[in-house]
Amino acid sequence: MSHIDIKSAQRPEADEVLQKIADYVCDYEISSDEAFSTARYCLMDSLACAALAMRFPECTKLLGPLVPGATLTGGARVPGTAYELDPVQAAFNIGVLIRYLDFNDTWLAAEWGHPSDNLGAILAVADYVSRQNRAQGKAPLSMQDVLTAAIKAHEIQGVLALENSYNRVGLDHVLLVRVASTAVVTRMLGGNRDDVINAVSNAWIDGGALRTYRHAPNTGSRKSWAAGDACRRAVTLALLAMGGEMGYPSALSAKTWGFYDVLFKGNEFKFQREFGSYVMEHVLFKISFPAEFHAQTAVECALKLHPQVKDRLDDIDRIVIKTQEAGDRIINKTGPLDNYADRDHCLQYMVAAPLIFGELTAASYNDDVAADPRIDALRDKMQVSENESYTTDYFDPDKRAIGNAIQIFFKDGSHTEEVAIDYPIGHRRRRGEGIPVLLNKFDNAIKQHYSGRQAGEIHAACDDQQQLAQMSADEFMEKFKL
Secondary structure (H helix, E strand, O other), X not given: OOOOOOOOOOOOOOOXXXXXXXXXXXXXXXXXXXXXXXXXXXXXXXXXXXXXXXXXXXXXXXXXXXXXXXXXXXXEEOOOOOOEEOHHHHHXXXXXXXXXXXXXXXXXXXXXXXXXXXXXXXXHHHHXXXXXHHHOOOOOOEHHHHHHHHHHHHHHHHHHHHOOOOHHHOEOOHHHHHHHHHHHHHHHOOOOHHHHHHHHHHHHHOOOOEHHHHOOOOOOOHHXXXXXXXXXXXXXXXXXXXXXXXXXXXXXXXXXXXXXXXXXXXXXXXXXXXXXXXXXXXXXXXXXXXXXXXXXXXXXXXXXXXXXXXXXXXXXXXXXXXXXXXXXXXXXXOOOOOOHHHHOOOHHHHHHHHHHHOOOOHHHHOHHHHOOHHHHHHHOOEXXXXXXXXXXXXXXXXXXXXXXXXXXXXXXXXEOOXXXXXXXXXXXXXXXXXXXXXXXXXXXXXXXXXXXXXXHHHHHHHHXXXXXXXOEHHHHHHOOOO
């Protein structure tokens, strides 16, 4: 990293990271059929999450215009609603819906996150641009454009996360949603390389939200709308750049005032690989359980043990859980759990519920379920520790395992076998097993929220890769409007 003299007014070349992002967004051609196929599944999974979130009043109260009545005829549609909004607020709405239940895709590395969060910005801008283009006699964006933007947003967020831990300096991973979304939607709005650099530089200058709301004792509902907020800010910055707003070439590297010195302990970002389509190809789907991803295999283990323990809960002496370092650090949580957001990020809760009830659904985190005294009784009997081999396999780029193991010991000295699972059903290594479950999740969610005829039209629109790719973005979004 070459620092410029902070007393010199000469503007430097744009930081290399800014240039890499802009070159990738503007010039890189995605050639991976697997990436496009996975992007379609990602889109379907995200829209399923949005439909499921509609059942929760705490989510739907966040939707609509920020200022009552401030709708925009001909703006961007919010799936599952009748709202037409400016693309900034539509991005927030869609981002909230996709993320609210913590049930959308996941990326785990030095930093973790949920790359499909970016679809909040992408879908809002795609619909808005397409409707504006039609009004001006121009061609709308296609869903192939949307899938391409999704692949590139996944890649930017995921590659930046491979070797760089933002959470270790207290920053929330949604800052990567803001950066990735800003880059791709600036391009979708017609921006050139300089526009993308200007917009993304401002995204870094925004700094990052603190992780305060993800951790005890402050865990709260902001974690369910933080990604929507990042999408909203991304569209704002993109629109400003397209209006000619300047950028800041050394936003990352500027001595004293840049991101590296202020927020990253003076360290430059490290890159394990160049931008391509790796992240979309390897992304993890949450398709069976709305649970923080480090616990997904633990939930599977608990469900396997449920038949053996459901009638012996009072006889349990201790429950031994082995997990990865990240799982131990992030979701190993004792003491009172005050709300939904506390519970769906507590490893012990996510194990106790399926041991007792034989299921883990979004409703499992509600107050009425959490009031069952058996849950906290089991939590008190759990011993959580890191298994170093799980941590090693977690960081191995050829494995990216997320292992957990559970064994239950009873008061009479007997015990269950240790149930261990390395790869959750949403992992690339289990795609053949997982995709049918994902499609079932999608169909069930759509049928619950839309009429039979509309659900059928939505299914048909998403069912074929080539048909979806050729569809215009505004035609696609129209199918989800109530």
